[in-house]
Amino acid sequence: MLKDITIGQYIPGNSIVHRLDPxxxxxxxxxxxxxxxxxxxxxxxxxxxxFVIFTILISDLPVKRVLNGLKPIFFLILITLVLHIxxxxxxxxxxxxxxxxxxxxxxxxGLFMVSRILLLIMFxxxxxxxxxxxxxxxxxxxxxxxxKRFGVPASELSMMMTIALRFIPTLLEEADKxxxxxxxxxxxxxxxxxxxxxxxLIPLLxxxxxxxFRRADDLALAMESRCYQGGEGRTRLHxxxxxxxxxxxxxxxxxxxxxxxxx
Amino acid sequence: MKGVEYEYxxxxxxxxxxxxxxxxxxxxxxxxxxxxxxxxxxxxLLNVLLxxxxxxxxxxxxxxxxxxxxxxxxxxxxxxxQNPDNQLVATMVEDDVAFGPExxxxxxxxxxxxxxxxxxxxxxxxxQRYSPHKLSGGQKQRVAIAGIIAMEPSCVVLDExxxxxxxxxxxxxxxxxxxxxxxxxxxxxxxxxxxxxxxxADKIFVMxxxxxxxxxxxxxIFKDIRSLKxxxxxxxxxxxxxxxxxxxxxxxPGVMSIDGLVNYICS
Amino acid sequence: MFIELKNIFHxxxxxxxxxxxxxxxxxxxxxEFIxxxxxxxxxxxxxxxLLNGLIKPTRGQIIIDGIxxxxxxxxxxxxxxxxxxxxxxxxxxxxEETVYEDVAFGPRxxxxxEVEVKKRVEESLALVGLEYEKIKDRSxxxxxxxxxxxxxxxxxxxxxxxxxxxDExxxxxxxxxxxxxxxxLYNLHFEYEMTIILISHRxxxxxxxxxxxxxxxxxxxxxxxxxxxVFSNRKKMQELGLDLPQITDILHRLRERGxxxxxxxxxxxxxxxxxxxxxxxxxx
Numbered sequence: 001m002l003k004d005i006t007i008g009q010y011i012p013g014n015s016i017v018h019r020l021d022p023x024x025x026x027x028x029x030x031x032x033x034x035x036x037x038x039x040x041x042x043x044x045x046x047x048x049x050x051f052v053i054f055t056i057l058i059s060d061l062p063v064k065r066v067l068n069g070l071k072p073i074f075f076l077i078l079i080t081l082v083l084h085i086x087x088x089x090x091x092x093x094x095x096x097x098x099x100x101x102x103x104x105x106x107x108x109x110g111l112f113m114v115s116r117i118l119l120l121i122m123f124x125x126x127x128x129x130x131x132x133x134x135x136x137x138x139x140x141x142x143x144x145x146x147x148k149r150f151g152v153p154a155s156e157l158s159m160m161m162t163i164a165l166r167f168i169p170t171l172l173e174e175a176d177k178x179x180x181x182x183x184x185x186x187x188x189x190x191x192x193x194x195x196x197x198x199x200x201l202i203p204l205l206x207x208x209x210x211x212x213f214r215r216a217d218d219l220a221l222a223m224e225s226r227c228y229q230g231g232e233g234r235t236r237l238h239x240x241x242x243x244x245x246x247x248x249x250x251x252x253x254x255x256x257x258x259x260x261x262x263x
Numbered sequence: 264m265k266g267v268e269y270e271y272x273x274x275x276x277x278x279x280x281x282x283x284x285x286x287x288x289x290x291x292x293x294x295x296x297x298x299x300x301x302x303x304x305x306x307x308l309l310n311v312l313l314x315x316x317x318x319x320x321x322x323x324x325x326x327x328x329x330x331x332x333x334x335x336x337x338x339x340x341x342x343x344x345q346n347p348d349n350q351l352v353a354t355m356v357e358d359d360v361a362f363g364p365e366x367x368x369x370x371x372x373x374x375x376x377x378x379x380x381x382x383x384x385x386x387x388x389x390x391q392r393y394s395p396h397k398l399s400g401g402q403k404q405r406v407a408i409a410g411i412i413a414m415e416p417s418c419v420v421l422d423e424x425x426x427x428x429x430x431x432x433x434x435x436x437x438x439x440x441x442x443x444x445x446x447x448x449x450x451x452x453x454x455x456x457x458x459x460x461x462x463x464a465d466k467i468f469v470m471x472x473x474x475x476x477x478x479x480x481x482x483x484i485f486k487d488i489r490s491l492k493x494x495x496x497x498x499x500x501x502x503x504x505x506x507x508x509x510x511x512x513x514x515x516p517g518v519m520s521i522d523g524l525v526n527y528i529c530s
Numbered sequence: 531m532f533i534e535l536k537n538i539f540h541x542x543x544x545x546x547x548x549x550x551x552x553x554x555x556x557x558x559x560x561x562e563f564i565x566x567x568x569x570x571x572x573x574x575x576x577x578x579x580l581l582n583g584l585i586k587p588t589r590g591q592i593i594i595d596g597i598x599x600x601x602x603x604x605x606x607x608x609x610x611x612x613x614x615x616x617x618x619x620x621x622x623x624x625x626e627e628t629v630y631e632d633v634a635f636g637p638r639x640x641x642x643x644e645v646e647v648k649k650r651v652e653e654s655l656a657l658v659g660l661e662y663e664k665i666k667d668r669s670x671x672x673x674x675x676x677x678x679x680x681x682x683x684x685x686x687x688x689x690x691x692x693x694x695x696x697d698e699x700x701x702x703x704x705x706x707x708x709x710x711x712x713x714x715l716y717n718l719h720f721e722y723e724m725t726i727i728l729i730s731h732r733x734x735x736x737x738x739x740x741x742x743x744x745x746x747x748x749x750x751x752x753x754x755x756x757x758x759x760v761f762s763n764r765k766k767m768q769e770l771g772l773d774l775p776q777i778t779d780i781l782h783r784l785r786e787r788g789x790x791x792x793x794x795x796x797x798x799x800x801x802x803x804x805x806x807x808x809x810x811x812x813x814x
Binding site: 166223224235239 | 307310312334337338341342344346348349350351352353354355357358361362363364365366367368369370371374375378394395396410411414
Binding site for chain 3: 297298299399400426427429430431432456458495496497500501503504507508511513521524525528529
């Protein structure tokens with residue numbers, strides 16, 4: 001049951017989008033997100049949407065998976081739309097009942113905001129779908145590294161993320177095992193009200209924490225014995241290198257960004 | 264090790280008392296002893312994870328008590344622990360093997376060569392891009408060994424590396440260790456509860472209550488069945504059977520393996 | 531107690547349909563000590579979890595003491611009380627502040643009164659060889675590894691199961707700890723008449739204790755018989771890549787090398803030694 005949870009939503013592949021340097025991918029995303037907020041007309045969104053579809057196509061992603069990423073924000077979109085429709089005033093009045101009215105400006109801004117959110121989510125999910133958590137961590141580390149001067153422990157942060165990714169499946173498996181072991185002693189994790197249920201979790205959580213601490217202890221020793229002394233002076237097996245297609249992608253994103261924001 | 268002692272805070276009895284021994288390059292040493300006899304403490308001292316309270320430990324002439332030597336000694340004396348899950352750091356096999364060399368500041372392309380070579384040596388070539396989580400216990404433990412080998416140590420200390428494995432995994436790990444010792448001339452210090460595994464070593468140290476109470480070849484150590492049982496240890500079954508035949512008046516030589524005993528009986 | 535498995539199939543992981551168990555038919559009577567043998571991933575753990583009602587089979591029926599536990603709306607707690615399950619490294623489940631509280635966890639889940647709970651805690655700690663007065667108020671986390679394991683096993687024994695299942699109970703113990711555990715299992719079966727199912731990779735343990743050995747391979751029950759029967763089938767065991775008890779292995783090899791009449795159904799050193807001596811003398 002607990003074992004089925006997947007971390008991240010990376011779909012392995014070998015498309016050009018997959019092969020882009022993670023740092024470059026993130027910079028591309030940042031540029032395009034900024035432009036998304038500068039868009040002033042629906043034509044801008046149309047161009048942007050065309051670009052999103054183009055990216056999805058060249059990255060060999062199943063369209064269904066990208067759309068699935070929109071499910072969790074369905075309510076957010078609905079609320080945004082409803083609030084704008086009823087609260088933003090101006091232009092032709094389409095419908096009125098007492099003090100509640102739907103006016104042209106409301107519909108326009110509502111649709112405008114919703115398009116922005118939809119495109120934002122679709123575009124960022126292309127990043128997470130085509131980039132492994134490991135590459136993401138690496139990318140974040142590099143992008144944060146200028147901040148090292150101000151005391152931001154960029155490499156330690158990324159080491160922590162890697163370790164978390166490494167141990168989440170192990171701990172989930174362990175939780176499953178402990179749960180079964182306590183159920184074999186008659187523990188009940190399924191019935192009762194919220195307070196009872198929370199209390200019933202103690203036989204699961206205590207051993208799980210103890211085990212996590214024991215693992216952390218062991219791991220710290222193992223890392224130390226393998227000469228880990230923090231990020232200082234470490235080299236990397238996978239050195240990130242910016243290649244020609246990375247530059248090309250940056251140029252394309254910038255052009256798209258300029259077009260949509262000033263159109 | 265010269266006159267090494269170690270005590271844990273809050274415990275009345277020292278964990279190690281007056282330990283003296285030396286290990287030559289290329290040797291295969293087994294350390295046996297019941298739980299709490301000080302074996303793991305000894306291993307951690309060799310890798311500078313602990314410092315001796317008294318006495319001195321020299322690795323290739325470098326003292327572990329000198330802070331400047333620490334990194335060098337750790338590179339030279341690699342350590343493999345009991346729980347295969349708790350010593351793998353990365354989400355991909357090759358990144359884990361690369362972890363040590365990365366810490367040493369080796370340039371990227373050379374790390375690549377070392378990683379692939381180390382994985383070949385433990386017979387895990389082709390698993391570079393696997394997630395450690397999906398491997399069997401024996402495979403995980405071999406990846407851990409590869410991670411040490413990639414640091415190019417002259418000695419590997421293994422602290423009960425097979426305790427949590429099934430017979431298949433145990434055999435994989437033992438084969439790997441024998442190979443590293445015989446073919447690559449790496450010094451092995453192997454801590455174990457399994458007497459059959461210990462009997463593969465050149466020399467055995469028996470530990471009891473923080474002291475080394477006996478050292479010798481497997482033949483010498485397992486000859487004295489009674490004193491081993493006194494410190495809660497076993498002897499390999501073959502040895503016990505041979506002893507039992509000896510009592511019946513057969514002059515069985517000091518055999519260590521099933522093959523040896525079968526050959527003797529058949530001659 | 532009587533356990534019967536009829537045409538049990540089990541598959542997990544809906545996407546890949548891993549076949550964990552394939553058509554298992556089995557009946558176990560109250561007086562047996564079962565050794566369950568097989569490689570990691572052969573289905574042993576799945577099988578014992580099925581018996582305890584922790585998972586349901588994809589197909590088939592499991593009948594315990596006349597109750598079909600695969601039926602809808604079965605009171606699983608009653609089944610779990612009857613069938614005690616000690617997982618691998620059971621000391622990792624300890625969670626209470628004192629040994630007493632931890633062992634009492636199971637009995638309390640059975641809604642027993644405190645007098646009965648106390649009695650059970652006392653009894654089960656005594657069974658595993660721990661002194662009640664000395665240990666009851668200690669924190670389980672400050673005990674040695676061997677003691678922690680005993681406390682964990684006591685926690686299952688306190689449910690007073692009729693059947694006790696143990697998954698690799700001696701893993702990680704030193705030789706002395708292992709011997710104590712074997713003595714405990716011996717007593718539970720031969721003195722307290724508990725049915726025991728022991729999963730172990732150590733064939734010596736199995737040969738010494740079990741009255742019946744079951745061998746699983748890729749989810750199928752491939753061998754089922756007395757230790758003598760199973761371990762004399764050297765060819766099959768080798769095919770499966772499983773070890774034999776070392777003593778048996780030596781006797782098999784001797785037979786191969788010309789001792790045609792040597793017995794191979796022996797598991798103890800003294801018996802084996804006697805057998806070899808007899809054979810050697812006969813030759814001279």
